[in-house]
Amino acid sequence: MLENALYGSRKYWIWIFGLLSVMAVGAVCYIWQYNMGLTITGLSRDVSWGFYIAQFTFLVGVAASAVMVVLPYYLHNYKAFAKITILGEFLAISSVTMCVMFIFVDMGQPFRIVNMFLHPSPKSMMLWDTVALNGYLLLNVLISYVTLRAERKSVAPPNWIKPIIILSIPWAVSIHTVTAFLYSGLSGRTFWFTAILAPRFLASAFASGPALLIIVCLILKKITKFDAGREPIQKLAIIAAYAMSLNVFFIALEFFTAFYSANPEHTIHLRYLYFGVGEGTSLVPFMWISTALALVALVLLLVPRLRKSETVLVWACVGVFLSIWIDKGMGMVVGGFVPNPLGKVIEYAPTLPELMISLSIYAFGLLIITVLYKIALSVRGQLKH
Amino acid sequence: MYDAGKIITGIVVFLLLVTSPVWYNLASGHSGDVPELELPAGETVCVAETSFMRAAHMNLLNQWRDEVVRNENRIYVSEDGREFNMSLTNTCLDCHSDKTKFCDRCHDYTMVDPYCWDCHIVPGGTN
Amino acid sequence: MSVDRRNFIKMAGVGAAIGLATKAGASTLTGKSGSYKPDYAASTAHRWAMVIDLRKMSEETIAGCAEACHKAHNVPRWDNAKDEIKWIWGEPYHNAFPAQENHHTKEDLAHKMVPVLCNHCDNPPCVRVCPTQATWRREDGIVMMDWHRCIGCRYCITACPYGSRSFNWRDPRPAIEEIDKTFPTRVRGVVEKCTFCNERLARGEQPACVEACEGGEIVFGDLEDPNSEVRNLLAEHFTIRRKTGLGTQPEIYYIV
Numbered sequence: 106m107l108e109n110a111l112y113g114s115r116k117y118w119i120w121i122f123g124l125l126s127v128m129a130v131g132a133v134c135y136i137w138q139y140n141m142g143l144t145i146t147g148l149s150r151d152v153s154w155g156f157y158i159a160q161f162t163f164l165v166g167v168a169a170s171a172v173m174v175v176l177p178y179y180l181h182n183y184k185a186f187a188k189i190t191i192l193g194e195f196l197a198i199s200s201v202t203m204c205v206m207f208i209f210v211d212m213g214q215p216f217r218i219v220n221m222f223l224h225p226s227p228k229s230m231m232l233w234d235t236v237a238l239n240g241y242l243l244l245n246v247l248i249s250y251v252t253l254r255a256e257r258k259s260v261a262p263p264n265w266i267k268p269i270i271i272l273s274i275p276w277a278v279s280i281h282t283v284t285a286f287l288y289s290g291l292s293g294r295t296f297w298f299t300a301i302l303a304p305r306f307l308a309s310a311f312a313s314g315p316a317l318l319i320i321v322c323l324i325l326k327k328i329t330k331f332d333a334g335r336e337p338i339q340k341l342a343i344i345a346a347y348a349m350s351l352n353v354f355f356i357a358l359e360f361f362t363a364f365y366s367a368n369p370e371h372t373i374h375l376r377y378l379y380f381g382v383g384e385g386t387s388l389v390p391f392m393w394i395s396t397a398l399a400l401v402a403l404v405l406l407l408v409p410r411l412r413k414s415e416t417v418l419v420w421a422c423v424g425v426f427l428s429i430w431i432d433k434g435m436g437m438v439v440g441g442f443v444p445n446p447l448g449k450v451i452e453y454a455p456t457l458p459e460l461m462i463s464l465s466i467y468a469f470g471l472l473i474i475t476v477l478y479k480i481a482l483s484v485r486g487q488l489k490h
Numbered sequence: 491m492y493d494a495g496k497i498i499t500g501i502v503v504f505l506l507l508v509t510s511p512v513w514y515n516l517a518s519g520h521s522g523d524v525p526e527l528e529l530p531a532g533e534t535v536c537v538a539e540t541s542f543m544r545a546a547h548m549n550l551l552n553q554w555r556d557e558v559v560r561n562e563n564r565i566y567v568s569e570d571g572r573e574f575n576m577s578l579t580n581t582c583l584d585c586h587s588d589k590t591k592f593c594d595r596c597h598d599y600t601m602v603d604p605y606c607w608d609c610h611i612v613p614g615g616t617n
Numbered sequence: 618m619s620v621d622r623r624n625f626i627k628m629a630g631v632g633a634a635i636g637l638a639t640k641a642g643a644s645t646l647t648g649k650s651g652s653y654k655p656d657y658a659a660s661t662a663h664r665w666a667m668v669i670d671l672r673k674m675s676e677e678t679i680a681g682c683a684e685a686c687h688k689a690h691n692v693p694r695w696d697n698a699k700d701e702i703k704w705i706w707g708e709p710y711h712n713a714f715p716a717q718e719n720h721h722t723k724e725d726l727a728h729k730m731v732p733v734l735c736n737h738c739d740n741p742p743c744v745r746v747c748p749t750q751a752t753w754r755r756e757d758g759i760v761m762m763d764w765h766r767c768i769g770c771r772y773c774i775t776a777c778p779y780g781s782r783s784f785n786w787r788d789p790r791p792a793i794e795e796i797d798k799t800f801p802t803r804v805r806g807v808v809e810k811c812t813f814c815n816e817r818l819a820r821g822e823q824p825a826c827v828e829a830c831e832g833g834e835i836v837f838g839d840l841e842d843p844n845s846e847v848r849n850l851l852a853e854h855f856t857i858r859r860k861t862g863l864g865t866q867p868e869i870y871y872i873v
Contacts, residue, residue: 213769293778432653
């Protein structure tokens with residue numbers, strides 16, 4: 106099956122080599138970062154987690170969203186999702202790989218990572234996050250390999266894969282819950298110290314993931330012979346609509362708790378992000394763009410006439426994805442660190458090398474997705490002969 | 491075998507390349523050289539037997555690290571009853587005062603690059 | 618015997634895995650030698666704690682404490698807030714004690730600089746979150762650091778409610794003015810903080826900041842020794858601690 110990735114059109118190879126070039130530049134930047142230290146990023150004593158960890162947090166959500174296609178199809182026999190479960194699983198594989206890479210480039214002494222397994226600390230959520238993420242990766246690799254291989258042979262997948270697929274459903278929920286636990290158990294960081302963080306993460310994941318999957322399916326319809334069909338895309342859009350509604354609702358709940366009580370420890374972070382505090386205003390325009398995108402996209406998704414038009418739908422999905430990316434990938438992590446525990450507003454912005462390394466990890470994720478989707482579609486294409 | 495000529499040539503070239511360190515060393519005439527260590531004056535034995543230190547000094551150092559940092563023990567009692575303060579810089583390098591004439595000799599020969607010196611200070615500042 | 622490509626790759630993979638595991642397993646078979654014991658002069662306690670008398674504290678004293686601490690531990694001096702590493706430093710009163718803030722704080726406190734450092738909490742969140750146990754709480758209360766094991770994930774910095782920890786964003790050596798040869802430096806990529814001078818306690822000495830304060834502004838001792846100076850001070854004076862509502866049980870007490 107793997108050899109299918111080695112045959113492709115000119116455009117396919119230009120895309121692949123483009124991605125490899127971006128990855129090469131990022132690799133050089135990372136070698137510089139490894140030798141020089143993380144000082145080449147925008148991170149500081151006060152904002153010690155930034156762009157890398159934010160991308161990790163966002164991508165765990167995208168990875169978890171595969172459950173939104175797996176659950177209806179495998180648990181409830183929703184036949185319309187038959188053709189796209191593999192796409193969801195491959196998206197999960199690519200996302201989890203990117204997550205692991207973002208963690209790796211963020212670490213000060215990455216080659217000591219073995220210490221985590223030699224001297225495990227069961228109370229640390231980071232250990233469980235590592236276990237959950239790697240387990241989820243393994244599950245998805247196994248499930249997608251077995252089901253695709255069965256499809257290639259035009260037989261049903263073996264029975265023993267069914268309980269493993271069922272296991273991947275709560276496991277998907279758990280990866281994003283445990284990632285939320287990284288943040289929500291810290292009493293010193295009042296922005297994250299809320300029980301609703303995990304539900305917020307899950308809601309935004311189940312909106313951004315299906316939105317991305319819709320965009321990907323519509324791209325595939327344009328550049329390949331693969332057509333997911335109207336019904337799966339519309340169903341995914343409805344899932345994204347409900348999830349996004351919940352996500353926006355949860356954000357509103359956060360605003361209520363903070364501003365109704367006027368508790369400064371809670372209001373200060375939202376004030377920093379949405380209104381600015383003192384001279385710290387760099388994230389304000391982004392947060393309002395995210396809000397505007399969320400509301401417009403929500404209307405486009407909720408109004409049936411608008412949702413049914415695929416031209417409108419693709420923009421709604423872009424809006425959902427970007428809005429949640431800004432919220433999680435820019436606002437959420439940095440917002441927890443500003444102001445610092447001593448009340449000072451010290452801002453953060455990623456540097457060019459930091460962005461380049463991040464871009465190269467995204468390029469690697471795109472490479473994985475391209476190769477895996479090529480394999481899946483080639484296998485399906487071969488069935489027609 | 492298809493392309494037998496190319497494959498066998500390829501295998502021979504590969505074997506030559508992969509064994510090149512061996513025949514290069516033989517050809518250079520230095521194959522019998524072993525590193526010469528300058529031992530500290532006045533001392534005849536280290537904190538443990540020479541044969542043990544040669545084989546396992548890194549294991550001993552790791553144990554010392556765990557005992558000092560994690561178990562709050564700072565005194566090492568050797569097999570023959572002598573007591574030492576466990577410190578790489580202040581005990582080991584107190585005797586082996588010139589790292590380049592002792593530690594580095596074997597490390598360079600075996601291409602071992604321990605990163606202890608990133609943190610632990612070398613008296614005389616040669617790192 | 619004909620082997621197809623897929624099976625060949627599978628066999629190669631399994632063989633490589635077995636080979637690596639054997640190599641890893643073989644390297645654990647080594648002998649042990651000797652035995653270990655604590656330093657004869659070591660100070661011990663059931664629960665180390667510190668009492669800082671803010672009434673006597675001045676900015677100069679704090680600077681002196683910081684100087685002594687940073688010199689003794691080879692803490693680098695970076696002149697930018699981004700790379701900055703500090704184990705003990707001064708903060709304005711309202712930053713150190715946000716929960717105590719009121720609009721009519723008494724004059725001398727409102728403008729006071731407070732020395733802040735790691736609180737060596739009884740219930741430390743940083744210890745809970747460390748994935749490798751590179752930081753842990755000793756029996757005697759000190760929250761200790763193992764710079765060999767730290768992977769630089771900075772989760773402990775995130776978890777600390779007091780901002781006590783610093784990270785080595787770059788190699789510290791160029792920024793250390795005068796290296797103290799009796800104490801190691803750290804390497805880029807690890808987190809560091811005050812360790813209550815555990816190496817000085819092991820020699821029976823007081824922490825560097827305590828010694829640097831000539832007026833007894835900082836007192837250090839065993840909280841569970843009813844006759845210790847720290848206990849006497851706590852019995853006599855009203856003290857506050859930082860962010861007590863979080864449940865961390867910090868063990869630095871401030872006399873106001």
